[in-house]
Amino acid sequence: MRRYFGRKLFIYALTFFLAATIDWMIPRFMPGDPVQNMLSRAALHAEAAEVMHGYYTRAFGLDVPVWQQYINFWIALFHGDLGTSVYLFPQPVLQIIMRAVPYDIFLLLPAILLSWLAGNKFGAFAARSKWLDNTISPLGYILTATPYMWLGILLAWFFGIVLGIFPIAGAYSFTMRPHLSWAFVGNLLKHWFLPFASLFLVKFGGWAIGMRNMIIYELEADYSHYLEALGAPRKLVRQYAYRNAILPQITGLGLDLGVVVAGALVTEVVFSYPGIGYLILAAIQNQDYFLIQGCFLFIIIGVLLANFIIDIVYVIVDPRTRTGMQGETV
Amino acid sequence: MSLQVENLKVYYQTLGGDVKALDGATFSVADGEIMGLAGESGCGKTTLGHSLIRLTPPMRFIEGRVTLDGKELPVWDMEEMNVFRFKKISIIPQYAMNAMNPTRKIGKMTAELLESRRVNAQATWPELKRRLDLVELSHDVLNMYPIELSGGMKQRMVMVLSTLLDPSLLIADEITSALDVSSQKAVVEMLVEFRNQRCCNSVIVITHDISILYQIADSIMIMYAGQLAEKAPTETIIHAPRHPYTQLLISSLPEIGVKHDEKRLSGIPGRPPLLLDPPAGCRFRERCPVAFDACLEPPPFTEVASDHFVACWKEA
Secondary structure: OHHHHHHHHHHHHHHHHHHHHHHHHHHHOOOOOHHHHHHHHHOOOHHHHHHHHHHHHHHOOOOOOHHHHHHHHHHHHHOOOOOEOOOOOOOEHHHHHHHHHHHHHHHHHHHHHHHHHHHHHHHHHHOOOHHHHHHHHHHHHHHHHOOHHHHHHHHHHHHHHHOOOOOOOOOOOOOOOOOOOHHHHHHHHHHHHHHHHHHHHHHHHHHHHHHHHHHHHHHOOHHHHHHHHOOOOHHHHHHHHHHHHHHHHHHHHHHHHHOOOOOOHHHHHHOOOOOHHHHHHHHHHOOOHHHHHHHHHHHHHHHHHHHHHHHHHHHHHOHHHHHHHHOOOO | OOEEEEEEEEEEEEOOEEEEEEEEEEEEEOOOOEEEEEOOOOOOHHHHHHHOOOOOOOEEEEEEEEEEOOEEOOOOOHHHHOOOEOOOEEEEOOOHHHOOOOOOOHHHHHHHHHHHOOOOHHHHHHHHHHHHHHOOOOHHHHHOOHHHOOHHHHHHHHHHHHOOOOOOEEEEEOOOOOOOHHHHHHHHHHHHHHHHOOOOOEEEEEOOOHHHHHHHOOEEEEEEOOEEEEEEEHHHHHHOOOOHHHHHHHHOOOOOOOOOOOOOOOOOOOOOOOOOOOOOOOOOHHHOOOOOHHHHOOOOOEEEEOOEEEOOOOOO
């Protein structure tokens, strides 16, 4: 057990190192100069611009050689410093991200978990009879093949514009200040509903299809046939099949949870929802090295953490992993 | 008479039409009899075994009557058969290696299966342990997952599980095919021991390995192309077969003491017919060295001597 997790941790550490390196490289390979970009908005006098350019380049630590920048990146990272945003200067990147993260979790966590639960139940239910299979399965295929933003736009158009019952932009009304009151929470939920629904529906279709296929596969497995041959009631056969069919779904859930902080980039853009996805778009458009870097770093940590949790969950739910640990193959 | 089968026909539904995998089988298995069921691949022996206990699509029941201990089995009805399964009729499947749920401990799975059949698991436990001793399995296997067992151990565990409720008829489908010869011998001897201890009454052993049957079977039934060819006591089938197919099949087996670089082992020329549209009359006609005019009509499966049935016009 210890060796297994030790090895896993080592692999995760290595992955983190490589991913963070690539994360550092990507924005720096973009053509253009972030400081220039920032100063051009201010429309300064040419000479003043030159001075300012020199000042900001030093301030962001972009005047030293690239290898030095890379080492400085790691040193800062170990001090919990993600740098200062260029686009929202002079706010620290960490502070900007921390402000956006709650919205992502609030939007994605319920969408991922609820769609997983409902999709699995429905998928298993659909595999039960020909009639249900013929109605639920095509619906699932259509939903899962729908792009999030397209469904988002449709929902925004229908519920927001035509019916006018839901707002279509922002996390809360611009006239409100965040505070704890029923009015504000209600307003928050009203803004949350459409982006949530667009994510939920698409994910739901995927899970339902996956579960339906897995259940059918398990019901055709030898152990199911054997149970039937010994006269086990349908209930027991289905219960076993469901328990085994859910294992790959758990892996899928882990991957989905990993991108919980950024999995809704396009949805957030469609609904102007102030999460990390929205932030990433703004950061790229403004060549904000440090903000891009910081956002991606959060995604990396999220994916690795979720994978690690799923590793642990798997050890609990699938005895085969546990047995495998005692062998040489760990 | 433990098991009686009358004119059982089970076809496979395919897009090309019905494949007549089992076309009119009439035979019986006596109390305590171990009957070997042999034939080449695709002759319908597994179809016969499965249609007695779990007849599912693409298999389709056409006609016939199956009687076990005087009661007719509703083999065509998946739900109604549940009353008989496990308690009256049971199977050790061909896929015994994968027959147990991989994510449940074997003991827990057994208990859940028993409870689902309204059998008190606790009351059955001492007998279960006694039978594990019988097949030389440690009681610890009940606390293990199937992947922790070797192939031979799984085979024996499934054997114990299938016979736990003392079925009147046990179908052993290719139980030795995946094992090495020493395990084969151990498994078949255990099967005989189970019968002797009345853990099951009659047994049908489905295999293509006639030498295994020679060791354990009381009688052997030979099938060819979906029909019965011959059924007789084991000694008779081995030493005095009367159906031309059985004769050729037995003569194709290697004999101890014969060096086959001196005497080439003879086979049966030709191939079995396709069962989608089998030829009229005797299905062995094309390959039969003694075929004559009468063989254009299907031969009846008649008793030519006591307990010796043959489907051949030469013998009728």
